[in-house]
Amino acid sequence: MFTKVLVANRGEIAVRIMRTLREMGIKSVAIYSEPDRESLLVRYADEAYCVGPAASAESYLRMDKIIAVAKESGAQAIHPGFGFLSERAPFSQACEDAGIVFIGPKPYAIEAMGNKTHARDLMLKAGVPLVPGSKSAIESADDALVVAKEMRFPVLIKAAAGGGGKGMRRVDRAEDFVAAFEGARREALSAFGNGDVYVEKYVLNPKHVEFQVLADSHGNCVHIFERDCSVQRRHQKITEEAPCSTLLPETRKRMGDVAIAAAQAVNYVGAGTIEFLLDENQDFYFLEMNTRLQVEHPITEMISGLDLVRLQLKIADGEKLPFTQDDLKARGHAIECRVYAEDPESNFMPSPGLLHYLSPPGGPWVREDTGVYSEATVSVHYDPMIAKLVVWGEDRDHAIGRMKRALSEYVISGIKTNVAFHLEMLDNEMLRAGTYSTDFVPALFAAREEVQPTEFDEIGELAAVIARHRQDEVVEKSGGSSTSTRASGPSNSWKNYGRFQQLRGLRLR
Amino acid sequence: MFTKVLVANRGEIAVRIMRTLREMGIKSVAIYSEPDRESLLVRYADEAYCVGPAASAESYLRMDKIIAVAKESGAQAIHPGFGFLSERAPFSQACEDAGIVFIGPKPYAIEAMGNKTHARDLMLKAGVPLVPGSKSAIESADDALVVAKEMRFPVLIKAAAGGGGKGMRRVDRAEDFVAAFEGARREALSAFGNGDVYVEKYVLNPKHVEFQVLADSHGNCVHIFERDCSVQRRHQKITEEAPCSTLLPETRKRMGDVAIAAAQAVNYVGAGTIEFLLDENQDFYFLEMNTRLQVEHPITEMISGLDLVRLQLKIADGEKLPFTQDDLKARGHAIECRVYAEDPESNFMPSPGLLHYLSPPGGPWVREDTGVYSEATVSVHYDPMIAKLVVWGEDRDHAIGRMKRALSEYVISGIKTNVAFHLEMLDNEMLRAGTYSTDFVPALFAAREEVQPTEFDEIGELAAVIARHRQDEVVEKSGGSSTSTRASGPSNSWKNYGRFQQLRGLRLR
Amino acid sequence: MANYYTPGTEEDRQWSVETLEDGRYQAVGPGGKSFIVDAFSPVAGRVHMLVDGKSWDMDAREIDGEIHVQWRGLTKNIKVLNDREKRMAVAGIGGSKAAGPELLSPMAGKVVAIKAQIGDEVKEGQVVLIIEAMKMENDLKAHRAGRIESVNVSAGEAVEVGTVLITIAE
């Protein structure tokens, strides 16, 4: 096994990978951009080297610098995480050329799956069902409109090089098409350096269901069940669960077989994900393959009991898969909520900034993967994710109850987050029933009723007044200068036991 | 199901129970003693009532007050946790009389198992194998010495009403017997209000292996596998693991059957634990039954996927067990480390006090159950446990690696803890081999070799000097008054980007 | 005893708080409702209150002149004035501003498109600008109805939080 591995990523996924490295007794090497000097990943690593300024193109995407750091620090392998260089065939190639193990698939597989139009052709040959659509990128908005009209609205405009909802637009009417097409091209160009987009049929009320696959370099390939990632805002997943509660066992079997076939069509090695749309008739269509670890991999880990990063390392080191498909058993139900610095009430606008206070949930079957800490800053330069909160439960209802408990414990102060929105979603009937589709979030907003006043409205105001009063008292005592509110904290409040004298008498309502 | 439940306990177990209550949508009512006003359990509860001063006899053991709180607050049931009133038959009875559900066994079962000599008789009848020993409490040290000499040293002196190692002494030589006997009586009297002790044969190199049982009120009883609790200091468990790595499958089957028979002998209802000594020949002897939840229950939860507190509540509410013995499957390996405020280098002397800073570990498959928080105080009045740290792994080595990782993340500042000692134990060959017995801790101390200097010795000193230098700089800048060291923290340090200019050039070794 | 004022629908809501001898607080709210509060601060910025047996473990943290309150995922920002501040507010010092003509950028990012020109009449909520932040395009809407008086940024320009983007005259 490797003795030192470089993690070519940032944020929570870098920390999560380094945790597994530390468990395996492998030294971790972090790379970081200047504004990430004070990030958790730099704190967590065994070694850390700055590779450039904030802009990803000058730091996290600098293949040359990253490989140089790996060589000079003595790392034998590089884990790319997700995003950044994880799906860039030239990087996989450059690692190979430098004699460093790339923890991920070979350049060929990344390339084959990375270009969506090429991937469609490959999948078609492998007998994988596809959504109807333009087979290749279209440059002119007018040509694209013709294609769109042919397959009938609604249609989806997607970036050829894309992922994560960037450069993606749903269009319902012909008259909105041209503006959306141009917006998508612009966004794609900015995000991926490639403005190519294509058009496909928009499947109504679909679920986004994806299969985790794992393949070793000895020709063995298994799937580790599915994830339902239909809860999306702005075409990005925010809540995921495993298993998918509406997937029939026979469909699961068929989809799993197709997922393995898709992976094997590109001689896949490592961990990958085959994304499908699942419609109401249990028909499914291949969307794309992500040739890397997925953000939502923890829910697969929770139901399977497998550490996917550990398995990635073992596969990269040439080991055989230690199990067959039949050995794998799913247990219980797992949910992930992505906690973002964003304002759900303002179209999920990012709200990065200083985390005045951060107190994560704990206790049984709760897992928080984060890349920040109390008094750290959610950077304006990158994805505003604060943490992935994951729970496991004996069944789906149990897991939902546990997630609500975990969210209720989460304290994130100083910036706007989507914690309250997650709680609202988990109480929504459509979500409770499990029958939601990818339109869930807009549907929830549309069906919102007037908020009823709660006890918190009154007590929250009282708390603000009491906090202010206590603060003023401290200022008064210290002769006018407000330096510390801690002075009225634990130590001093013990001077007076009078309150217990009264409480001892059990003054209850 | 109940809508409101009172938790008659303190510390981490109270919080752990309330977490399950919140997950189930049940309101929690806390009781607390005066010095626990600022404890996590009071913060976590939905309601909280003070029941008296620090001394347990005047607060956590006041049955009358606790039942009054339950009635007046509208709680339909009381969860006693462990310790305190959990194994007091009169309390179970008093709840029943007050029309409140006691979440635990009936008074008869508590009483039958609570008195160790009585329990021995019962078990003998049920065909459960026992350790040779005095069948009843002995008052005179001289009489006891005769018994001890008969069964040959070493012998063990144990409190009849006891548990948790209190009032327990191992004696190897006749000349030490009388002093030990008197010490045990004194400790038993202080801890349990009952100084009765008895004497039994000390089984050499035994493992302490216990079985978790669960019985509903409809006559169904299962066991949820075993726990190996052999790592003990001062006769108290500090590290537990499940499953027991040296237990043969056929012995597991036999012990499980005996455990169920033991529980059924007292018509047991609820969660309980049958403790055994397991010797090197896979022979086992009944030690005692704990008629309550166990401190180390989380490792059973981790390998079985079952929330034992939730099942206790369902059983107390009259539900049937939702599974049979055959349905239960253990997965992987779990370890618990009890993190104490104590000094392993001074005979594990308690070191309660202010937690200047507390930062628990996180990430995959790590669970921390705690009753304190950063800037809280570990009370001088109660058990100095800070937290139970629990990990799960795919196998035993995996779990050990994960626990080492978790311990390495744990920061507890301001008081002495056993974190470093846990790390030392996990690196010990005897522990790694799994063949350790209850003599493990003294054996480890005896075999200790001189500590080799590490990089930390040099860098730790450097850190102290740098911290001091930064502090002095702040004092200097603020004109001599040292108010905040935060001034030289994140915000200011960004003013100077010079350091990155140099790092960008990849100055590696 | 001290008085405090929180914003109400029409006029400020008045609270009065007295620290009792045993360290607890007696608070009287706008409707005359009285609370006995046993409070402590577990750590700076947090307050735990026992009120009539109920336990409230909250964040109550002053940020930019408001108290940010948070409890089990729910949040609420409240401006609390004491007597002195209330007098100053009444005298017009430090009082709350009416919405001005300036549309300020709520985020740091890059202007990618400007959807309105000087002289355009816009409705409140109409998209007037698109700003890219963290690789996502965000629609910025007119904060009030009126006529575009000035456009202070251009496409491609980087903006900070608080940059004046556009001014809208009523």
Next chain:
Amino acid sequence: MANYYTPGTEEDRQWSVETLEDGRYQAVGPGGKSFIVDAFSPVAGRVHMLVDGKSWDMDAREIDGEIHVQWRGLTKNIKVLNDREKRMAVAGIGGSKAAGPELLSPMAGKVVAIKAQIGDEVKEGQVVLIIEAMKMENDLKAHRAGRIESVNVSAGEAVEVGTVLITIAE
């Protein structure tokens, strides 16, 4: 540049630290070994250091005049003096004390037994007292060899941290 002194086996170990223009520190240790340290404080009481590419995320917290350093479970308490304090220590002000005759209680608890009488000769490490704290009996041992000069507590008495229990004359 500033000098600092940490305790050594025979004499204090001298360090010198200079804050560089780019905010980093150059530290030179007792053996003349030089370190370039890029440090910041994630939160009060913690310091993160990058030293020659290695990442050290540590607690370094002043408690009762010592810096408590902690890293991945390992701990170390170090008294660091600056120049001024070093001069004071040399002058005998605030210097470290030799072990006195007094055996102080390391915990709060109750004396349950006294194992030595005035006039007894005791060895270092010999049990002289038993104190019960948190329901566990703890053996307290003589901190040095000598003759018991006084027994300042009696069985059953409650003691605090720092209570003088016994004095031992050499």
